[in-house]
Amino acid sequence: MRELGYVDGKNLVIEWRSAEGKFGRLPDIIRELLVRNVDVIVAAADVATKAAEAVTSIIPIVMAGTSFPEEVGLIQGLARPGGNITGLSNPVVLGKRVELLKELMPNMKRVAFLNEDDNPPDNLRAVEEATRRLGLSLLVAEHTATNFANAFALIRQERPDAMLVGLSPGTFVHRRSIVEFAAEGRLPASYPNRFFSADGGLISLGPNWEDIHRRAAGYVDRILKGASPADLPVEEPSKFDLVINLGTAKVLGLTLPPSLLASATEVIE
Numbered sequence: 001m002r003e004l005g006y007v008d009g010k011n012l013v014i015e016w017r018s019a020e021g022k023f024g025r026l027p028d029i030i031r032e033l034l035v036r037n038v039d040v041i042v043a044a045a046d047v048a049t050k051a052a053e054a055v056t057s058i059i060p061i062v063m064a065g066t067s068f069p070e071e072v073g074l075i076q077g078l079a080r081p082g083g084n085i086t087g088l089s090n091p092v093v094l095g096k097r098v099e100l101l102k103e104l105m106p107n108m109k110r111v112a113f114l115n116e117d118d119n120p121p122d123n124l125r126a127v128e129e130a131t132r133r134l135g136l137s138l139l140v141a142e143h144t145a146t147n148f149a150n151a152f153a154l155i156r157q158e159r160p161d162a163m164l165v166g167l168s169p170g171t172f173v174h175r176r177s178i179v180e181f182a183a184e185g186r187l188p189a190s191y192p193n194r195f196f197s198a199d200g201g202l203i204s205l206g207p208n209w210e211d212i213h214r215r216a217a218g219y220v221d222r223i224l225k226g227a228s229p230a231d232l233p234v235e236e237p238s239k240f241d242l243v244i245n246l247g248t249a250k251v252l253g254l255t256l257p258p259s260l261l262a263s264a265t266e267v268i269e
Helices: 023-035 046-055 094-104 121-133 149-158 169-173 175-184 194-198 209-224 246-251 258-263
Strands: 041-043 061-066 085-089 110-116 137-143 162-165 189-191 203-207 240-245 266-268
Touching (some): 023 046, 041 046, 061 209, 085 209, 094 121, 094 162, 094 203, 094 258, 110 149, 110 169, 121 137, 137 149, 175 189, 175 194, 194 203, 194 240, 203 209, 240 246, 246 266
Parallel strands (some): 061 085, 110 137, 240 266
Antiparallel strands (some): 203 240
């Protein structure tokens, strides 16, 4: 926002809010912001966008990376959202992540999908399609936003060759526990963004979140200058991060293909 000519406290007031992992608080947080007469709400996660949409159909909402906004009914279409919501979507790269696991482990036969139970069904369909195409067996391990016990127990019992971690507020908040679970079971795992790899996760692929938030600022600027969110096309991220934790690969005894290392945007030693 500063690059666009805004200075917090001078010609802009930013009201920062976080549910701190307690997503049931989000509706109350949104209502509090409405009482403060905010002009725009920036929602930094799927659950935040859905909470804001449920509370207001008037105040513009800018998505900073929301999965399947059209499919889940948040917008009418990508080209013309048609309501009070616009911004950036979070494209599904789950199929590509399955392919990367297969490239990393050519002998992989079975993969577990750690998936939050209220994620859009398109997530599971993307994984099912990729595993079917690659001739892999799929184990779906569902969890809630706060409870992974049953999913972890199922994976321990079934002993798949690798694990694919879905993107959700729950997995992000509990990413260290998930990475520790994979390490304890010596289970190669693919994660949805670089934050997991920075915490010890083997490999991650996902949008560059700094770029998403920078572009979200552009939407805020246009709306503050009079543009209607209904007319601002929803965009997809243009930058993606493929991050490999080399230290974790060594612990797991994996030899990384040179082509995979060459395509990485970041390698963590």
